[in-house]
Amino acid sequence: xxxxxxxxxxxxxxxxxxxxxxxxxxxxxxxxxxxxxxxxxxxxxxxxxxxxxxxxxxxxxxxxxxxxxxxxxxxxxxxxxxxxxxxxxxxxxxxxxxxxxxxxxxxxxxxxxxxxxxxxxxxxxxxxx
Amino acid sequence: xxxxxxxxxxxxxxxxxxxxxxxxxxxxxxxxxxxxxxxxxxxxxxxxxxxxxxxxxxxxxxxxxxxxxxxxxxxxxxxxxxxxxxxxxxxxxxxxxxxxxxxxxxxxxxxxxxxxxxxxxxxxxxxxxxxxxxxxxxxxxxxxxxxxxxxxxxxxxxxxxxxxxxxxxxxxxxxxxxxxxxxxxxxxxxxxxxxxxxxxxxxxxxxxxxxxxxxxxxxxxxxxxxxxxxxxxxxxxxxxxxxxxxxxxxxxxxxxxxxxxxxxxxxxxxxxxxxxxxxxxxxxxxxxxxxxxxxxxxxxxxxxxxxxxxxxxxxxxxxxxxxxxxxxxxxxxxxxxxxxxxxxxxxxxxxxxxxxxxxxxxxxxxxxxxxxxxxxxxxxxxxxxxxxxxxxxxx
Numbered sequence: 001x002x003x004x005x006x007x008x009x010x011x012x013x014x015x016x017x018x019x020x021x022x023x024x025x026x027x028x029x030x031x032x033x034x035x036x037x038x039x040x041x042x043x044x045x046x047x048x049x050x051x052x053x054x055x056x057x058x059x060x061x062x063x064x065x066x067x068x069x070x071x072x073x074x075x076x077x078x079x080x081x082x083x084x085x086x087x088x089x090x091x092x093x094x095x096x097x098x099x100x101x102x103x104x105x106x107x108x109x110x111x112x113x114x115x116x117x118x119x120x121x122x123x124x125x126x127x128x129x
Numbered sequence: 130x131x132x133x134x135x136x137x138x139x140x141x142x143x144x145x146x147x148x149x150x151x152x153x154x155x156x157x158x159x160x161x162x163x164x165x166x167x168x169x170x171x172x173x174x175x176x177x178x179x180x181x182x183x184x185x186x187x188x189x190x191x192x193x194x195x196x197x198x199x200x201x202x203x204x205x206x207x208x209x210x211x212x213x214x215x216x217x218x219x220x221x222x223x224x225x226x227x228x229x230x231x232x233x234x235x236x237x238x239x240x241x242x243x244x245x246x247x248x249x250x251x252x253x254x255x256x257x258x259x260x261x262x263x264x265x266x267x268x269x270x271x272x273x274x275x276x277x278x279x280x281x282x283x284x285x286x287x288x289x290x291x292x293x294x295x296x297x298x299x300x301x302x303x304x305x306x307x308x309x310x311x312x313x314x315x316x317x318x319x320x321x322x323x324x325x326x327x328x329x330x331x332x333x334x335x336x337x338x339x340x341x342x343x344x345x346x347x348x349x350x351x352x353x354x355x356x357x358x359x360x361x362x363x364x365x366x367x368x369x370x371x372x373x374x375x376x377x378x379x380x381x382x383x384x385x386x387x388x389x390x391x392x393x394x395x396x397x398x399x400x401x402x403x404x405x406x407x408x409x410x411x412x413x414x415x416x417x418x419x420x421x422x423x424x425x426x427x428x429x430x431x432x433x434x435x436x437x438x439x440x441x442x443x444x445x446x447x448x449x450x451x452x453x454x455x456x457x458x459x460x461x462x463x464x465x466x467x468x469x470x471x472x473x474x475x476x477x478x479x480x481x482x483x484x485x486x487x488x489x490x491x492x493x494x495x496x497x498x499x500x501x502x503x504x505x506x507x508x509x510x511x512x513x514x515x516x517x518x519x520x521x522x523x524x
Contacts, residue, residue, distance in 0.1 A: 015284045017284075018284060018287050020292075021288055021292045021295055024295045025295055025298070028295075028298060086279060086282075086283035087283070088276065088279070088352060108283040108284060108287035109283055109287035109341065110291060111342060112294075113294050
């Protein structure tokens with residue numbers, strides 16, 4: 001098992017309160033966490049230092065979550081994505097073909113944050129799930 | 130002269146016969162009354178409806194023969210005298226647990242000044258279709274509203290619920306970062322924990338989480354209206370599905386604690402020859418679970434000494450499977466029965482019911498399974514939910 005401190009997570013959400021609570025939780029769990037409010041800013045962060053896992057909202061101002069995933073897959077295919085969404089969301093075919101599945105979609109609100117920790121660890125290749 | 134007279138008599142007889150046949154073959158209940166409300170004509174439909182033959186009806190008071198419409202029929206004199214028609218719509222006639230609706234019109238007969246014709250039409254099916262459409266429209270409205278709202282509401286709910294979890298975690302002495310921070314400001318987490326407990330603050334945080342969870346469940350339930358049944362139905366044994374749902378109810382923690390549920394007798398009366406029914410098992414189980422929970426809650430209102438009973442029946446009705454879930458609880462009044470499938474309509478205390486259970490059941494049965502659902506109930510006579518599912522070509 002890798003140490004969670006070695007695992008970097010990027011949160012992309014335009015809601016400040018959501019960003020803050022996820023950052024607080026994941027930092028408490030020992031992850032290295034960064035957060036952006038826009039997909040365009042996330043692209044810059046990823047280009048400089050790609051995280052192991054990116055947890056992104058779907059509805060974002062400007063570029064949306066799906067577009068972010070597609071763009072990042074082309075330039076940094078090693079980044080694993082989790083989707084964090086407030087409404088009903090069905091993965092489009094191309095993302096399913098790319099290996100994403102329903103387990104990668106977390107509906108807001110997350111009732112048990114430890115589930116998020118397990119998913120992040122699993123996606124980062126740790127053996128916590 | 131004699132021959133012409135005979136021809137006229139024959140013609141009149143033929144015309145009367147034709148007229149009588151026309152009146153008899155009309156789908157409406159038709160009667161003609163004089164200014165005192167005494168019957169002069171009584172067509173075949175009224176005979177069938179009232180069980181009174183025309184020969185027995187002629188010369189008697191219409192209001193006595195058709196007591197269901199007595200109030201309106203008593204206006205015949207007024208109609209004749211004032212030469213103005215009277216119309217009433219959706220008159221409810223209740224016979225046992227069956228409810229039927231009628232339109233009634235009383236029109237003065239222009240040529241024969243002292244008489245009026247009464248026309249009564251059964252509009253039950255029309256009213257049912259109207260109610261069904263209204264219900265469907267309401268559900269669609271709630272569905273589209275929910276889909277639009279879900280994103281906006283789930284974000285703040287996420288912040289509330291997740292921050293509540295963070296707060297709990299950051300009070301915990303188990304996290305090294307908490308201990309470091311407490312040390313740096315010179316307080317003990319154990320003492321802080323004792324204070325939070327003593328002042329009920331830990332319970333307040335729990336309540337924030339519970340309330341947030343409840344709100345999020347309401348949003349999730351509302352989304353059901355906008356979601357088309359995605360799972361394909363498969364042909365299964367309806368009785369077995371109902372059995373499984375009752376077992377699920379028995380294992381439900383909330384119901385296990387309910388003293389009424391522990392004492393309720395559940396009678397299972399299944400038609401073993403019922404063919405397999407195409408349905409989405411999880412959805413039908415949800416409907417049955419909902420009905421059973423509602424029945425238990427209704428039965429909880431009964432006093433001591435009452436033996437609570439839920440009867441579940443399956444039957445074949447032509448090309449439909451019938452599932453009846455009946456309780457011997459306090460029943461419901463007309464207003465409640467009328468609104469029972471309406472989203473957010475509830476008779477339960479705040480926090481106990483969201484008013485969505487039955488409307489979701491309605492959506493599952495009518496939208497996802499192309500079936501029908503109705504309730505028969507009267508105060509003091511229990512309630513019976515009737516669910517009909519097509520045996521072929523569903524969903």
